[in-house]
Amino acid sequence: xxxxxxxxxxxxxxxxxxxxxxxxxxxxxxxxxxxxxxxxxxxxxxxxxxxxxxxxxxxxxxxxxxxxxxxxxxxxxxxxxxxxxxxxxxxxxxxxxxxxxxxxxxxxxxxxxxxxxxxxxxxxxxxxxxxxxxxxxxxxxxxxxxxxxxxxxxxxxxxxxxxxxxxxxxxxxxxxxxxxxxxxxxxxxxxxxxxxxxxxxxxxxxxxxxxxxxxxxx
Amino acid sequence: xxxxxxxxxxxxxxxxxxxxxxxxxxxxxxxxxxxxxxxxxxxxxxxxxxxxxxxxxxxxxxxxxxxxxxxxxxxxxxxxxxxxxxxxxxxxxxxxxxxxxxxxxxxxxxxxxxxxxxxxxxxxxxxxxxxxxxxxxxxxxxxxxxxxxxxxxxxxxxxxxxxxxxxxxxxxxxxxxxxxxxxxxxxxxxxxxxxxxxxxxxxxxxxxxxxxxxxxxx
Numbered sequence: 001x002x003x004x005x006x007x008x009x010x011x012x013x014x015x016x017x018x019x020x021x022x023x024x025x026x027x028x029x030x031x032x033x034x035x036x037x038x039x040x041x042x043x044x045x046x047x048x049x050x051x052x053x054x055x056x057x058x059x060x061x062x063x064x065x066x067x068x069x070x071x072x073x074x075x076x077x078x079x080x081x082x083x084x085x086x087x088x089x090x091x092x093x094x095x096x097x098x099x100x101x102x103x104x105x106x107x108x109x110x111x112x113x114x115x116x117x118x119x120x121x122x123x124x125x126x127x128x129x130x131x132x133x134x135x136x137x138x139x140x141x142x143x144x145x146x147x148x149x150x151x152x153x154x155x156x157x158x159x160x161x162x163x164x165x166x167x168x169x170x171x172x173x174x175x176x177x178x179x180x181x182x183x184x185x186x187x188x189x190x191x192x193x194x195x196x197x198x199x200x201x202x203x204x205x206x207x208x209x210x211x212x213x214x215x216x217x218x
Numbered sequence: 219x220x221x222x223x224x225x226x227x228x229x230x231x232x233x234x235x236x237x238x239x240x241x242x243x244x245x246x247x248x249x250x251x252x253x254x255x256x257x258x259x260x261x262x263x264x265x266x267x268x269x270x271x272x273x274x275x276x277x278x279x280x281x282x283x284x285x286x287x288x289x290x291x292x293x294x295x296x297x298x299x300x301x302x303x304x305x306x307x308x309x310x311x312x313x314x315x316x317x318x319x320x321x322x323x324x325x326x327x328x329x330x331x332x333x334x335x336x337x338x339x340x341x342x343x344x345x346x347x348x349x350x351x352x353x354x355x356x357x358x359x360x361x362x363x364x365x366x367x368x369x370x371x372x373x374x375x376x377x378x379x380x381x382x383x384x385x386x387x388x389x390x391x392x393x394x395x396x397x398x399x400x401x402x403x404x405x406x407x408x409x410x411x412x413x414x415x416x417x418x419x420x421x422x423x424x425x426x427x428x429x430x431x432x433x434x435x436x
Contacts, residue, residue, distance in 0.1 A: 003263070005378035010262035012380035013342060013364065015236030015294050016389035016399065017259070040258050041235070042270060043355040044228035045221070052260060052268075076233050079402060083414060090408035101410075124231060130354055134361065136347055137261040141359060143352065146231065160223035161392045162230035171234035171389050171399060174379045176407070176417070179399035181234065184297060184388065186395045190308035192319075196301060199394070 008174055016171040019178065021085055022051070023073040023099075023106075023115040024065035031106060031115050032061045033098040035085050037172045039074060047146040049074065049126060055138040061094055063142070070128040071113055072144065075120035078168040082178045109148065116150065121167040124149045161186070230392040237295040237390045239303055240269070241317075241324075241333040242283035249324060249333050250279045251316040253303050255390045257292060265364040267292065267344060273356040279312055281360070288346040289331055290362065293338035296386040300396045327366065334368065339385040342367045379404070 001009060017037040024032045038052035051074075053063050066072050077085040081104065088098045099106050105118035112125045126144035133140050155163045170178045186199040219227065235255040242250045256270035269292075271281050284290050295303040299322065306316045317324050323336035330343045344362035351358050373381045388396045404417040 001378070006265075007262045008378035009374070009380060010265045010364065011259055012378075012382060013265075013292075013340070013367065014257050014259040014267060015238055015382065015387055016234050018233030018235065020233055038258055039232050040256055040270065041229055041232040042352065042357060044225045046355065047224075047228045047231075048355055049232060050270075052258060074231075082402060083405065086405045086414055087408050090410045090412075092410050096410075122231070132350060132352065132359075134260065134350065134359075136361060137264065137266055139260060141350075141352075143354060146228070149231065156227070160219070160226035160230075161395065162227065164230060164233065164391050165395075165397060169233055170402065173382050173399075174404075177379065177383075177404045178402045179383065180402060181389060181391075181397035181399050184300060184396045184398060186392075187301065187304045189394070190305050192308045192310050192314075194308075196304055 012174040016173055016179070019077040019082070019085065019170050019172045020051075021075040021077060021088065021104075021117050021120065022062055023075060023117060024062055024071070025069060025114055026061075026065045027068045030095060031097045031099055032065055033088050033102070033104065033115070033117065034062045035077065035088050042143065048129065048143060049146055050141050050143050052134075053140040053142055063140075066128055066142065069113060072126050072128070073112075073114045073116045073123055074126055075117035075123040076164065076167065076169045077178075078119070078121055079170055079178075079180050080168060081119045082170050086176070086178070109150070112148065122149075122151045122155070122162065122164060122169065226392055234389045234391055234397070237300070237303065237388050237396065238269075239293040239295060239306065239322075239335050239338065240280055241291040241293060241335060242280055242289070243287060243332055244279075244283045245286045248313060249315045249317055250283055251306050251320070251322065251333070251335065252280045253295065253306050260361065266347065266361060267364055268359050268361050270352075271358040271360055281358075284346055284360065287331055290344050290346070291330075291332045291334045291341055292344055293335035293341040294382065294385065294387045295396075296337070296339055297388055297396075297398050298386060299337045300388050304394070304396070327368070330366065340367075340369045340373070340380065340382060340387065 042048040106115040107118040125148040130143040187196040260266040302320045324333040325336040343366040348361040405414040
């Protein structure tokens with residue numbers, strides 16, 4: 001396959017991807033913002049999150065800044081600003097601030113130096129824990145611990161699930177396609193010999209009804 | 219946070235996830251099928267794909283089988299069978315075949331022992347390349363090379379992008395929510411000082427029109 005065709009084809013195989021902006025600052029106070037589609041959940045306790053950094057091509061400002069400060073933010077991309085988020089993937093010079101160029105706003109919290117994306121409706125502060133080299137293709141897995149979460153409260157359901165669809169969070173496919181979502185269902189925890197049922201919100205209490213609880217109540 | 223609340227909350231933070239079934243066989247010919255939401259693109263050349271294996275809890279049939287045969291299949295989950303796919307996450311005994319129990323069909327190709335999911339519209343054969351321990355939380359990154367792709371031809375566009383939305387591929391959020399997607403747009407490769415434009419299909423030729431090509435033609 002020709003190289004560009006191959007890149008688009010292989011990038012489509014993993015399925016839908018997360019779309020997140022990673023915000024950093026270098027030791028001189030210069031902000032940087034870049035979109036990543038490889039952010040992946042690693043564990044809940046401790047709360048660890050990973051992403052894949054591509055091979056060193058001589059200008060990886062996000063990684064340089066993370067190495068300098070050991071701090072970064074991850075900001076979910078929503079439909080309201082996905083074009084601006086995509087534009088951060090252009091190769092801007094190191095001294096150009098993608099927040100300004102791409103028309104997004106910096107947001108800060110006390111005690112954390114890396115910039116958040118004001119427009120993002122679900123975002124969190126991350127401290128670098130480990131960089132694992134993937135020698136086979138010279139990529140790296142960047143592992144961080146989530147230390148502070150900023151999320152619109154209305155999206156957090158009674159059981160802890162965050163309804164990211166209600167936040168208009170987008171998903172990506174391939175190298176350049178962006179999508180919103182339509183929920184099919186939330187399914188109950190799967191057990192052998194019991195078919196999973198849909199979880200539903202009780203209209204009166206706005207609490208989630210779990211099929212197992214419903215069974216208990218009967 | 220209570221443990222279950224925390225698991226659902228933290229699992230929601232990474233954004234939308236891929237939903238894939240991983241098919242394996244042990245050396246005795248016993249098939250296994252399990253759903254994973256952590257499959258991630260690692261690189262196009264060579265074509266590498268990764269997924270996260272949770273800490274050893276004494277019954278990880280997928281990993282045991284991959285270690286025995288060094289072969290597995292990854293099968294995108296579509297809306298037509300997402301409930302069956304979710305049900306594979308129940309803790310079945312090692313000698314129970316999730317294909318049979320969850321009402322999915324095995325499919326084989328010559329020269330590859332691991333079973334594909336017949337119902338999946340985009341699936342591929344993978345050979346194990348490396349298992350990287352993530353010591354910080356005792357998970358593992360399983361890295362494989364894609365050696366054979368089975369995909370409905372109508373979904374493959376002229377530039378190599380696979381329209382997984384047309385295949386009804388689902389995306390997952392949190393631990394238990396499944397979604398279909400609605401495309402906002404495909405955006406052109408981002409360059410500094412040029413706003414990204416939408417890529418569009420030419421209605422006559424069914425070829426993608428790239429803004430840069432359109433400019434060249436003028």
